[in-house]
Amino acid sequence: MERIQTAIDKARKAREGHSDPAAARAPAQVGKPKSASPVAEDREAKKPLVLSSDMSFKQRDEAWAALKRFDPKQVHLERNRIVAYQTGPEAVPYDVLRTRLLHQMRANNWRRVAVTSPTAGAGKTMTCVNLAFSLARAPDQRTMLIELDLRRPSMAALLGIEGNQQFSKALSGQDAPEDHILRYGRNLAFAVNQTTARNPSELLQGVTTGKVIDELEERYLPEIMMFDTPPLFASDDTMAFLDQVDCALLIGEAEKTTIEEIDKCEQELAARTNVLGVMLNKCRYLVSHEGYGEQHGY
Secondary structure, three states: OHHHHHHHHHHHHHHHOOOOOOOOOOOOOOOOOOOOOHHHHHHHOOOOOOOOOHHHHHHHHHHHHOOEEOOOOHHHHHHOOOOOOOOOHHHHHHHHHHHHHHHHHHHOOOOEEEEEOOOOOOOHHHHHHHHHHHHHOOOOOOEEEEEOOOOOOOHHHHHOOOOOOEOHHHHOOOOOHHHHEEEEOOOEEEEOEOOOOOOHHHHHOOHHHHHHHHHHHHHHOOOEEEEEOOOOOOOOHHHHHHHHOOEEEEEEEOOOOOHHHHHHHHHHHHOOOEEEEEEEEOOOOOOHHHOOOOOEOO
16 A cells, blocks of 8 residues: 555656646645636635524424435345444444545535546445445434436445436436435435436536536535546546536545556546545555555545
């Protein structure tokens, strides 16, 4: 892990010292927002999340309570390696990630985070779901996890959700968002898709999608909105949506994702939003002090 981190740091320094300004665009550092569009600048200028009165709290609670409840089967979750719904040694890596994420996002007044990876198979969706469950174990922490990997949706199968949930219909303005959002407990909501969506890139960068996300934030007032977005190298879908978030978390796959891929992805993300961090997933070889599970690095 130290060799990987050293290589990443070396690549960053090389970019910073490059003579070509375009090639020297370094990843945005946490606490130093970097924007490339008016939309992103507006996101960064947004005021802290504040409820103005007791009535605001009541309205938020009523909105969450009105969402259809979802109770996953424990056997199904564990079969799919969803372990952070309860405390325990297996949940520790996600709890550590949760704490670090919350610390950085609160320090910068960020509420929206996109989770992506260079290529498919890095485990970003499983990481998103486990991280969401870990966040939900904080009683005062409301989290919404929204699936935007519209070409290969997998969250419904991972969670064991059946029915006609298709959040892409809400993004296109066909249906009300609450028709495609399920609530777990009192403070975690999932927006999933059962099937693929047509023209996902155009949908994600459309004006309607931005309005829907803004309305969700205004109505449900989640402390964290997490978006499971497609791999960066698979399509332009994630890049089309990045103006709508405050930061992005990059997931790499141990023994498969290369330093060059991580470096390139960091540059592309930094051109559109703030890079929250890089997490290495599926690590098989860790010394005892590096953690209890497979996730490491941030």
